[in-house]
Amino acid sequence: MSKVEFNKETGPREVFCGLTSIVWLHRRMPDAFFLVVGSRTCAHLIQSAAGVMIFAEPRFGTAILEEKDLAGLADAHEELDRVVNDLIARRPEIKTLFLVGSCPSEVIKLDLATVAEKLNKRFLGQVRFVNYSGSGIETTFTQGEDGALKALIPLMESSNEEKLLLVGTLANNVEDRFKKIFRNLGISNIESFPPRQSTKLPKIGKNTIVLLTQPYLSDTVRDLKHRGCEIISAPFPLGIEGSTKWFLAAAKAFKISELKVHEIISPLINRAKLALDSHKEILKGKRLFLLPESQLEISLARFLHNECEMDLIEVGTPYLNKDLMKEEINLLPDNTKIVEGQHVEKQLDRVRESNPDLVVCGMGLANPLEAEGISTKWSIEMVFSPIHGIDQAADLAGLFSKPLKRNQILTSKTLVTH
Amino acid sequence: MELTLWTYEGPPHVGAMRIASSMKDIHYVLHAPQGDTYADLLFTMIERRGQRPPVTYTTFQARDLGGDTAELVKKNIKEAVERFKPKTLLVGESCTAELIQDQPGALAKGMGFDMPIVNLELPAYSKKENWGASETFYQLTRTLLKEKVSSSDKINPLRWRELGRRPKVNILGPSLLGFRCRDDVIEIQRILSEQGIDTNVVAPLGASPDDIKRLVDAEINICLYQEIAEASCEWLKRNFGMEYTNTIPIGIKNTIQFINEVHEKLDLPLTNKEELENKSKLPWYSKSVDSNYLTGKRVFIFGDGTHAIAAAKIANEELGFEVVGLGTYSREMARQIRATAKDLNVEALITNNYLEVEDAMKKAAPELVLGTQMERHSAKRLGIPCSVISTPMHVQDVPARYSPQMGWEGANVIFDDWVHPLMMGLEEHLIDMFKHDFEFVDGHQSHLGHTATNTNNILNSDEKKEKNRKEGIIWTESGRAELTKVPFFVRGKVKTNTEKYAISRGIPEISDETLYDAKAYFS
Numbered sequence: 001m002s003k004v005e006f007n008k009e010t011g012p013r014e015v016f017c018g019l020t021s022i023v024w025l026h027r028r029m030p031d032a033f034f035l036v037v038g039s040r041t042c043a044h045l046i047q048s049a050a051g052v053m054i055f056a057e058p059r060f061g062t063a064i065l066e067e068k069d070l071a072g073l074a075d076a077h078e079e080l081d082r083v084v085n086d087l088i089a090r091r092p093e094i095k096t097l098f099l100v101g102s103c104p105s106e107v108i109k110l111d112l113a114t115v116a117e118k119l120n121k122r123f124l125g126q127v128r129f130v131n132y133s134g135s136g137i138e139t140t141f142t143q144g145e146d147g148a149l150k151a152l153i154p155l156m157e158s159s160n161e162e163k164l165l166l167v168g169t170l171a172n173n174v175e176d177r178f179k180k181i182f183r184n185l186g187i188s189n190i191e192s193f194p195p196r197q198s199t200k201l202p203k204i205g206k207n208t209i210v211l212l213t214q215p216y217l218s219d220t221v222r223d224l225k226h227r228g229c230e231i232i233s234a235p236f237p238l239g240i241e242g243s244t245k246w247f248l249a250a251a252k253a254f255k256i257s258e259l260k261v262h263e264i265i266s267p268l269i270n271r272a273k274l275a276l277d278s279h280k281e282i283l284k285g286k287r288l289f290l291l292p293e294s295q296l297e298i299s300l301a302r303f304l305h306n307e308c309e310m311d312l313i314e315v316g317t318p319y320l321n322k323d324l325m326k327e328e329i330n331l332l333p334d335n336t337k338i339v340e341g342q343h344v345e346k347q348l349d350r351v352r353e354s355n356p357d358l359v360v361c362g363m364g365l366a367n368p369l370e371a372e373g374i375s376t377k378w379s380i381e382m383v384f385s386p387i388h389g390i391d392q393a394a395d396l397a398g399l400f401s402k403p404l405k406r407n408q409i410l411t412s413k414t415l416v417t418h
Numbered sequence: 419m420e421l422t423l424w425t426y427e428g429p430p431h432v433g434a435m436r437i438a439s440s441m442k443d444i445h446y447v448l449h450a451p452q453g454d455t456y457a458d459l460l461f462t463m464i465e466r467r468g469q470r471p472p473v474t475y476t477t478f479q480a481r482d483l484g485g486d487t488a489e490l491v492k493k494n495i496k497e498a499v500e501r502f503k504p505k506t507l508l509v510g511e512s513c514t515a516e517l518i519q520d521q522p523g524a525l526a527k528g529m530g531f532d533m534p535i536v537n538l539e540l541p542a543y544s545k546k547e548n549w550g551a552s553e554t555f556y557q558l559t560r561t562l563l564k565e566k567v568s569s570s571d572k573i574n575p576l577r578w579r580e581l582g583r584r585p586k587v588n589i590l591g592p593s594l595l596g597f598r599c600r601d602d603v604i605e606i607q608r609i610l611s612e613q614g615i616d617t618n619v620v621a622p623l624g625a626s627p628d629d630i631k632r633l634v635d636a637e638i639n640i641c642l643y644q645e646i647a648e649a650s651c652e653w654l655k656r657n658f659g660m661e662y663t664n665t666i667p668i669g670i671k672n673t674i675q676f677i678n679e680v681h682e683k684l685d686l687p688l689t690n691k692e693e694l695e696n697k698s699k700l701p702w703y704s705k706s707v708d709s710n711y712l713t714g715k716r717v718f719i720f721g722d723g724t725h726a727i728a729a730a731k732i733a734n735e736e737l738g739f740e741v742v743g744l745g746t747y748s749r750e751m752a753r754q755i756r757a758t759a760k761d762l763n764v765e766a767l768i769t770n771n772y773l774e775v776e777d778a779m780k781k782a783a784p785e786l787v788l789g790t791q792m793e794r795h796s797a798k799r800l801g802i803p804c805s806v807i808s809t810p811m812h813v814q815d816v817p818a819r820y821s822p823q824m825g826w827e828g829a830n831v832i833f834d835d836w837v838h839p840l841m842m843g844l845e846e847h848l849i850d851m852f853k854h855d856f857e858f859v860d861g862h863q864s865h866l867g868h869t870a871t872n873t874n875n876i877l878n879s880d881e882k883k884e885k886n887r888k889e890g891i892i893w894t895e896s897g898r899a900e901l902t903k904v905p906f907f908v909r910g911k912v913k914t915n916t917e918k919y920a921i922s923r924g925i926p927e928i929s930d931e932t933l934y935d936a937k938a939y940f941s
Contacts, residue, residue, distance in 0.1 A: 012494060013477045015454025039513035039542055044428040045456045061423040065541045069419050070517070079419035087421060103451050103514035106480065136453025137480040137514070345474075345501060345679065364458030364470065371468030 003334045004031030006320070011343025014292055016049060016380075017136025019102065020143030023050045024383055025148055025194070026059045028169045031095040032198040033331040034060040035087065036134070037080060037110060038102030049380070059094075061087070061288055065104055073110065080115055088127055096198035098148060101133035128199075140318040141291065142216040142295045142383065143167060149194060149220040152201060153227065163189040164250060165229070168214030169222075172196070178213075178237075178389060181247065184264050187254050204229055209253045211246070213237060213388060215328070218321045235327045236388075238296070239303035239397075240272050243390045244354035245327070254268055268390045275394035276307065279401040283308040286357035286404065289350075291317035292342050293362050293379040300360065300382070302331045308397055312336050313354045316347065358404060375403045426747035426773055426790065426810055430540035430550025431512045432457050437554040437646075438508055439471040444558075445504035446473045447495050449487075449515035449522045450673065461697055464811050465594055474498040476515075476522075483518065492529065493521045499531060505561065506553065506627040508529065510538030528551070534627070536561045546770075548722070548748060549646040551593060555622055556649040562630045563657075565801070572659030573621045575637045576685050585684045586636040590662075591647030593622050597725060597809045601822035602642065603895040609642075609825050613689065614675060622646075625807040634658055638683050642666070642824075645748060649833065667824045668728035668830070669736055670700055687740035698826040700833045704737055716911075718743035718784035720775050720793050721808025723751025725823070727758050729788045729807050732832060734762060743767065743782040745775065772796070783911040788838060805841035893918055893928045915940050 019042055022034045036042045045061035063083045069076040080099075089095065097119075100111045116129040123129070132147035133139065139147060149167070164187050166178060179190050191202035202208075206228035212221065215236050225231060234249035235242040245267060251261045288310045290297040297317045304310040312333065320340040322329070329338075339347070344365075351359055351374065359369055359376045366376040377400055386397040431448060436448040448454065455475050461467045476486050500506065523537025536557050537596040540550045558926050578585040589606060592599035600623070607617050618636035619629045633639075633654065639662040641651045649935045651662035662684045667676035674694050681688050695701050703709060717739040719729045726746045733739040745757045745767030746752065752768045759766035767778050776796040779787060786798040787804040791812040797804035806815060807823075823826040893901070897916075904912045912933070919936035920928050 011477070011497075012475050013452040014455045014475075015452050016456055017451065019453065020456075040422070040425060040427075040546065041431075041454060041513050041542065043425050044432065045420045045453060047424055048428075048460060049456055057424050061421055064420045064422050065543055066419060067541070070543060074420065083419050103453065104517060107483070107514055107517045135480075136451035137478065137483070140452065204597040311571045345497070362455075362459070363463050364455060365462070367462040367466055368468055368470045391617065 003338045004329055004332055005119070005335060007337065007339045008340045009339055009343045009346065011341075012345065013318075013342045014291075014344040014362055015342065016141040016142065016362070017103070018134035018139030018147060019046055019100065019136075020049045020141050021134065021144030021148070021383075022046055022060050022100065024188050025145060028196065029096070029198040030059070030196075031093065032059065032098060032183055033087065033091060033094045033096070034098045034100055034334055035084070036062040036100045036102055036172060037061070037105045037112060038062055038065065038100075039104050040064050042102045042104075057091075059091075065108075066278070068120050070108060072292055073108065076108075076110055077115060078215070080110075081119075084119060088123065094127060096128045096130060098151070099129060099131040100144075100148075101131065101135055102383060103135045105139050105159060106133060106135045106137060115217070128154070140295070141293055141316075142214070145214070146217045146219050149217060150223050152194070152198075153204075153220070153223045156201045156227070157203045158205045158227070160205045160207050161189065161203065162207040163202070163209070165202055165204065165208050165210050166190065166192045167212050167224070168217055169194060170388055171215050174386045174388045174392065177391055181268075183260060185247070185251055185254075185256055187250070187256070199202065206230075206324070209250070211250050211253075212324075214296075215299055215324060218324055221324065221386075233327055235302070235331060236296075236299045238299045238388060238393075240269055240308050240329070240390050240393045241306055242299060242303060242328075243388070244269065265390060270306075272390045272393045276397055280308050282401040282404050283310050283397065285311065286308065287311045287354070288400075289313045289356040289359045290315050291347060291351075291359065291361040291365065291379070292318040292339070293360075294382050295319075296379070296382050298325055298328050298332070298338065298359070302328055303393075303396065304400060305333055305336075306331060307393070308400070310358075310400075313356050314339055314350060316340075316342065320344070340405035358400060359399075375407050377403055423772070424792065426770055426772070426792070427547040428457070428460075429513060429542050430545045430553070431510060431538075431542065432460070432545060433547040433550025433552070434508065434510055434538055434540060435461075435471055435473055436547075436551045436593045436595050437558065437622045437784065438473060439467070440624070442624070442626040443505040444472060444508060444627060445498055445502045446471075446508040446510070447476070447491075447498050447522065447526070448473055448510055448512060449476045449478070449491055449520060450512035451475075451479070452477045454512050460811075461594060464813050465816055466813070467594070469922070472502065472504070473810070478515070479807050487518060488520045488525060491520055491525050492566060495522070495526050495529060499533075505533055506558070507533055507535045508538055508558070509535060510540060514694055515543035516542050534561050549750060552750075555590075555593075555646060556653060558622075558627075559650045560635070560653060561629055562627055563633065563654075566631075566634060567657045573634065573637060574659075575661055575683050578637055578684070584614055584616045585638075585686065586616045586638045587618045587638050587640050587680070587684075588618050588633050589640045589642055589649060591643035591645075592620060593643075593646055594638055595809065595811050596643060596646065597722070597807070597811070597815060597823060598821060598823045598828075599623055599643070600816075602824040602828065604820070605822040605825035605827050606640065606642065609667070609677065610680070611675070613681070614686065615680065615684070634660070638662060640680070645722060645724060652853040666724055666728055668828060669732035670695060670698055670727070670829050672728060672731060673698075673825050673829065686797050698829040700736060700829040703833050703837075709737075709837075712837070712840075713738045715739045716742045716782070716784045717786045717788060718779050718782050719807075720745045720747075720779075720787075722746060723748035723755055725808040727751075727754060728823075729760050730762060730779050732829075733788070733836075736829075737833075737836070739786070742784050743778055745769065745778065750851040776800075783907075783908075783914070785908075786836065788836065805835045805839055890926050891920055891928065892926060896930040897928040897933055900933045912937070 098290050116131040116285040119129040130151045132151040182190050208229040210229045210231045229306040232249045232253050234246045237243040237246040301315040314337045316339045369376050460473045509523045526535050592603050615737050639651045641647045641662045654660040665676040665679050665680050667673040717733045723746045741762045746755045747770050756766040773791045788807045790808050794804045916936040
């Protein structure tokens with residue numbers, strides 16, 4: 001392991017909670033509905049974080065707790081029953097209903113597991129109920145997906161068929177590209193989790209070889225291991241280097257020669273390097289500060305340093321699973337400063353002191369930093385854009401070069417903000 | 419428990435954040451988990467603010483709950499005070515912290531600070547954003563001015579004469595994330611200034627705690643947004659005898675009435691009404707012949723209380739529209755909305771459910787919708803033009819240009835914003851004249867794309883067919899042909915009315931004659 005500096009920090013944070021992941025999960029599974037059991041804050045959070053108005057009736061909603069629900073839990077269970085009945089009557093096309101716990105539902109100890117069990121009996125053969133927590137007292141941002149996937153594992157049937165299972169939400173076009181490349185490598189049986197249809201869950205067992213596409217799935221990995229799946233240890237498929245090592249690791253598990261892998265992906269790599277060059281031109285030697293949010297920070301830091309030649313000032317991450325991130329950390333340059341957790345004020349002090357060229361941060365911080373003359377990139381865009389794989393390496397670099405390029409075009413540095 | 423797919427208002431602590439972020443030298447310590455920090459982006463992204471909201475989130479986690487969350491609160495308060503050195507501290511909790519009952523306000527008061535501390539108790543499970551903003555502004559005003567209550571005599575609104583200066587007023591209510599507040603304040607100050615009236619304090623927008631303490635230097639208060647400022651105005655009236663205005667100066671008539679109200683309260687001589695009317699282009703634009711086509715345009719209105727009521731009055735009295743629907747999500751203003759709706763002979767819609775609003779919109783078959791960003795989407799689906807008149811805020815509602823809703827310029831902005839989405843008068847006449855030419859086939863009516871009003875769509879939707887089958891109604895060839903000749907924008911309404919007429923008369927087949935019978939009956 002390279003000599004990386006690990007630090008921990010606690011204090012006030014500026015990070016989304018796990019409910020936010022509903023924004024991409026519901027798009028991945030168009031036959032599922034996500035019902036948050038929470039407060040008006042939860043409802044407001046999801047609609048605000050999504051940053052868009054709803055163009056049609058959405059497939060997520062909040063059962064907002066009211067004063068009378070807090071008075072007696074028995075009544076709250078009954079009320080939730082009523083809300084679910086109304087919802088299913090209104091949306092008969094829904095096949096899976098996720099009951100999502102929130103901070104208030106966790107604090108009042110609303111037992112969503114029992115509610116889900118009862119509802120499963122009543123709606124047997126019509127709708128499946130799954131529960132998990134996206135609460136901000138337990139999860140940050142992308143961890144919500146970890147919870148949702150973990151909750152689906154008990155519903156997955158067993159099979160000893162040999163297969164490659166890609167775990168973690170991907171953009172559909174990226175998923176298709178990956179599958180094509182794996183087929184070219186000679187791996188024919190490939191499935192994705194989460195699937196595009198909530199009812200078509202992959203079967204898993206001891207011959208299931210799991211390849212993670214996202215770095216925030218600690219609990220899901222643990223439960224997949226319990227079901228006998230083999231987990232491939234690899235960096236994540238961001239950038240050319242990460243993706244290459246990711247393909248190689250998968251090939252090794254399927255006893256496919258490295259030579260074969262290089263033969264298939266070399267043209268892709270050459271093409272991607274060419275595309276990456278113009279971005280590298282801008283990013284090279286620029287100093288980068290990553291604030292914690294999406295949990296992708298370590299992989300992004302590796303890509304932006306190794307492939308785009310940026311200098312890393314600090315790599316924040318909301319939490320660190322050293323085991324899962326082992327391969328990534330090994331690829332980081334020596335003396336990289338990783339900070340787990342956050343004290344947002346102290347961290348912003350360090351941002352100002354270090355005078356970075358680019359800060360990766362949440363939407364709440366971006367404009368205030370821009371107003372101080374510091375270029376930023378919002379981290380939420382990483383979870384909404386197709387950034388995985390060799391073919392997307394230049395697009396990924398483009399997310400970071402664009403603000404810098406824009407900064408060169410707009411030369412006025414002392415703006416009055418209103 | 420209430421199923422909510424989308425909400426017009428956030429929780430009450432977001433209202434408190436609106437007050438804190440609008441002001442200077444204030445800090446708000448919010449006992450809340452990390453996810454609640456999403457609210458910062460409302461200010462930094464929608465309002466494009468170059469500063470973070472002055473809020474510290476205690477960020478308690480599940481593992482803290484077994485231990486001492488009260489200590490965590492105190493630690494955050496201490497750090498926030500040292501770092502930000504606020505002149506007044508707001509302390510409160512969001513929905514989850516309300517359940518664990520640490521009473522952060524009481525904790526803060528026990529920490530021995532010199533600065534005023536406002537303990538905010540905002541019930542998250544029964545109240546919403548505007549209520550939270552109003553309560554915060556009220557508690558803040560009360561805390562900062564309570565010392566002066568007993569010592570001061572009632573304020574005489576005519577004292578400016580004895581003091582030998584121009585009368586002074588406060589403008590209360592404008593805040594961040596309020597609809598066009600930034601520009602309304604400029605417009606209203608300009609109008610008052612022209613009338614020889616000075617502005618003492620604008621609050622909360624841009625005010626500091628010191629400014630709040632100076633509120634009593636003014637003679638009267640201008641209550642610019644009842645949702646935010648009425649409670650504070652009422653308290654100032656009760657304790658200092660400060661009168662406040664009730665008229666919201668949106669539209670020409672209301673702006674004139676507002677000026678009159680201010681003059682009466684301050685005992686100033688009135689400006690000539692005609693001169694005032696000519697300060698805006700709206701009256702003449704509305705009177706000009708091109709605007710004839712606006713007469714009786716069916717308009718559906720939904721928004722916050724202040725803007726919806728004002729819109730109804732302008733639509734009805736200043737533009738000659740017909741208000742066919744009026745509603746609000748501001749439950750606090752339900753009574754006033756109902757009264758306005760009653761005057762206009764429509765039923766008021768009080769709801770926080772946007773799907774109910776969309777249904778009502780569909781039934782009312784309007785030609786123009788005045789609503790929030792959500793109604794803009796609903797109207798788009800229904801193929802109806804729409805103009806946005808109210809919060810919740812969207813980045814488009816914070817335009818770069820000067821764009822008030824209030825006063826003379828506000829009336830100009832309103833005329834343009836409401837009328838431009840419609841076809842212009844001449845354009846509409848031409849379409850009417852040439853509608854049987856091949857260029858004007860169904861679905862080819864101007865840039866608006868009225869897909870929803872295509873005759874075949876209207877007659878053939880499954881829902882409609884099913885309903886007609888049940889009622890035993892058939893449209894004959896002649897009936898269909900006549901219906902296509904009806905202008906597209908009222909075609910849906912004509913069809914519904916004709917069917918209603920046919921059913922009530924027991925007429926099974928609708929011919930061209932039935933259509934004319936119905937027309938005569940309803941007109």
